[in-house]
Amino acid sequence: MTQVKPMRADARRNYGRLLEAAAEAFAAQGEGASLDDIAKRAGVGSGTLYRHFPTRQALLEAAYVDRVEALAARADELGEELPPGEALVAWLNELCAGTLQVRGMKALLGSAVTDGGVAAVSCGTRVRDAATRLVGAAQREGTLRADVEPVEVLRLAHGVSTAAELANGDGDCIRRYVSLLTEGLRAGR
Amino acid sequence: MTQVKPMRADARRNYGRLLEAAAEAFAAQGEGASLDDIAKRAGVGSGTLYRHFPTRQALLEAAYVDRVEALAARADELGEELPPGEALVAWLNELCAGTLQVRGMKALLGSAVTDGGVAAVSCGTRVRDAATRLVGAAQREGTLRADVEPVEVLRLAHGVSTAAELANGDGDCIRRYVSLLTEGLRAGR
């Protein structure tokens, strides 16, 4: 399932180089980084980039799968360490912080929670599943409003990241804004 | 002060046409609309566009000054009609809704509240002043947290717009998300 036909040695090498170059470029210059540049830095013809990654989204996704995986795994860790409500807050903090540190990831996660967006970015399900577990637990615990859906929490977190981004560099913003959000999401009030 | 030297008749006409074409294009295709296209639709050489509006920001701003003005004026109206807390909520709702309806305006307002961004988009002060009045009043009334700054409220509203945008077309989202935000901003909790 992982690989129907094994790649030829050179293809495999190029694939790896492209991923590396892409991760660097997206991190440094955001999701708009020049694809041609990425190909050049990887020492590869531009056609090769398109063969492996037909769309910019595909490349973005491939470049950050492991980070997304890590984020999803982190949700489960936090879910075991902390009571549900706190786990959710802690995770949202890490989500937003990570999103801002690695510039291209914001765009990736954004399209992962866009309704009807780019054919449901595949790594998006990992994040949505993780969020679903945390949100469900917090709702059962009674500390989180019953009327919010997991994907909404992710969208709002994306909004928080955007707001923090506008504050350009003021790192405390993330925590402040996440806490405002979770304040608003708290059950009972 | 409004105009040091009166424009030549043809210049004045071109200026107006450009604004019209720009407003249409930005509204339809977002802030990324092709400048060349705008010039063509206005029946004007591309150089003329650059003469009047050296940057995309300048054009964006000029195309939407009146809407921004209206938004600022609306803040004062609401401030007179409603108690401070409610006025702020109502205004944030209109702000977010307007921002999403007119596609280019989100980018404009975003850069208006970006710390150290594009040389302080001039129409931004109008919006910031309006927000300052509403926020101040709500804080004196005691319904709004004392530790938030007006510009932060605007940034968070921008975040809410972003979140609602991800829900693609679900119009209720705006109200829902604004109310979550204001829940979180409420004093005392």
Added chain:
DNA sequence: ACCTGAACACCGTTCAAGT
């Protein structure tokens, strides 16, 4: 003083030719 549009640089994308 202002306008025009050709010219340049840059980027994304495709595809014929190569191995």
Added chain:
DNA sequence: ACCTGAACACCGTTCAAGT
């Protein structure tokens, strides 16, 4: 089977030439 890079289309930006 996969790669390369030239070729094309498109966009932003500048500037010499025109009125």
